[in-house]
Amino acid sequence: MGNSASRVNVQYAVLPWxxxxxxxxxxxxxxxxxxxxxxxxxxxxxxxxxxxxxxxxALEEAGIEGEVADEPLGSFRxxxxxxxxxxxxxxxxxxPMEVTGQRQSWPEKHLREIHWCSVEEALARVKHPTLRRLIxxxxxxxxxxxxxx
Numbered sequence: 001m002g003n004s005a006s007r008v009n010v011q012y013a014v015l016p017w018x019x020x021x022x023x024x025x026x027x028x029x030x031x032x033x034x035x036x037x038x039x040x041x042x043x044x045x046x047x048x049x050x051x052x053x054x055x056x057x058a059l060e061e062a063g064i065e066g067e068v069a070d071e072p073l074g075s076f077r078x079x080x081x082x083x084x085x086x087x088x089x090x091x092x093x094x095x096p097m098e099v100t101g102q103r104q105s106w107p108e109k110h111l112r113e114i115h116w117c118s119v120e121e122a123l124a125r126v127k128h129p130t131l132r133r134l135i136x137x138x139x140x141x142x143x144x145x146x147x148x149x
Contacts, residue, residue: 063106
């Protein structure tokens with residue numbers, strides 16, 4: 001089985017959210033090259049759990065910190081272009097993250113746009129169908145939590 005081409009590449013992502021005036025807002029960022037709206041994501045970090053790896057990416061790509069759920073919401077697949085120009089298929093596991101703070105500066109601040117969106121706006125900006133489904137799934141569960149709290 002040693003063929004690396006068949007290896008599924010795994011990345012970890014956060015779905016950054018915050019409660020605002022009784023509604024949920026989602027933080028989206030743009031990809032560096034194509035400027036599409038997406039959530040912060042990246043490769044696993046040695047020595048960190050998947051959730052911690054996702055949190056590390058959130059800090060580097062969007063300057064945000066917060067509480068990351070232990071369990072992923074789900075996953076989506078996407079084609080990732082590597083530095084060498086080849087395209088690899090990645091499975092991205094998405095962890096909800098309640099954002100508690102945002103830094104003034106972070107490593108990729110000048111490389112990306114970041115934007116807090118209403119749920120409707122986030123769904124309009126995100127083109128990836130599975131990621132949109134995950135956002136909807138999260139919002140449904142979060143709204144139920146809000147009503148039971």
